[in-house]
Amino acid sequence: MNKFLKVGAAIALGLTLTACSSNGSDSDADSKKIVVGATTSPHAIILEEAKKQLADGGYELEIKEFSDYPNINPATSDGSLDANYFQHQPYLDSYNADSGYAEGDDGYLISAGSIHYEPMGVYSKEIEEINLDNLKEGDQVVVPNDATNEARALFLLQDLGLITLKEDATVDKATKADIKDNPKNLEIVEVAADQIPTRIEDAPVIVVNGNYALDADITEYQRAIEDANSDAAKLYANIIAVKKSNADNEAVKKLVEVLKSDHIKEFIAEEFGDTVQAAK
Known part of the structure; x- marks a missing residue:
């Protein structure tokens, strides 16, 4: 009887360890995946280029394209998206105010970085x-x-x-x-x-x-x-927006790093000319 109990305990322990190991692996994979909402042009096009560099670093970027951009911020606030890329800071400020979010609220969104400017x-x-x-x-x-x-x-x-x-x-x-x-x-x-x-x-x-x-x-x-050095260029740069709780997420930080890289700046210049310009 004791022999069977020992075997059963060993099996149970093995299953527990396997489950823990599996959960840890899933967690690691999740931490390296980021879901970003964007409008098609130029945002999703730029993200597609960044996707290649992120993959080289072991990160998975899922791009969700929206034609109805007013729905992107709410989807970020409720956690359906990890981040978004389609707007400038004044639009984001209006969204937070109109939605009744105050700084510190879970749905309040902030900028994780300025990426490009559409003159x-x-x-x-x-x-x-x-x-x-x-x-x-x-x-x-x-x-x-x-x-x-x-x-x-x-x-x-x-x-x-x-x-x-x-x-x-x-x-x-x-x-x-x-x-x-x-x-x-x-x-x-x-x-x-x-x-x-x-x-x-x-x-x-x-x-x-x-x-x-x-x-x-x-x-x-x-x-x-518009002049690339104008006040408008600084004020209306398009940003990566996230919930404040996501600002320190490693995948978010890596995304911003890649989008601000020389490679992406060169891609923007070659793909769009002066119609879209990398933020300074």
Whole structure:
């Protein structure tokens, strides 16, 4: 009887040790896997390139592409995603505020690093050089209708000498009401950013973010872009966003390291030209 008890105990102990060993291995594998939500262009394209470098370091990157970007942050807050890559800091700040998250809440998201910048660009099929001389009285200029991107568009128009903004206008809040001088009485038309590229067929000038220009394949009509050293370039750099509890995750840190590497910077330059630029 004692003999059978000893055999049973040994088997039970062996199963326990095997289970512990298996769980440890699974845990190690999980810690080297990261699930990132992203929009297709340029974010998922950049992540696909980073995936190769991460694999060389033993990390597995799973990319989940979203066409409906408002759902990406909630999926990160609830833990469905480990991180996301599609937005700039002002958008993230708005999400946290609108969702009622305060710093310290589990769903509160933070930036783990700035990766690239999509310059606001001026596009036109009709006009090759954008200046007052080449625009007619009352010409339409289409700009984004959301607060942050409209402000960027207006500052770019000011840089080109088409309008002058009030002295207290800021690059994150300026609107049409902040236009002080408009010599050609240009008609500033506000449209949802993702709808602007189609207006290149009927409006002399459109102003839109680089990612939308890429998606619509209109980059050949780019006539001007934001200065890479401008305040907007720093403020609107696209980031990797994570829950604060994930900020020190080794896979997250490795992802950011790879995305900020010289290899990825060179890839961005070769793949997208000046429509997408690596963050400084």
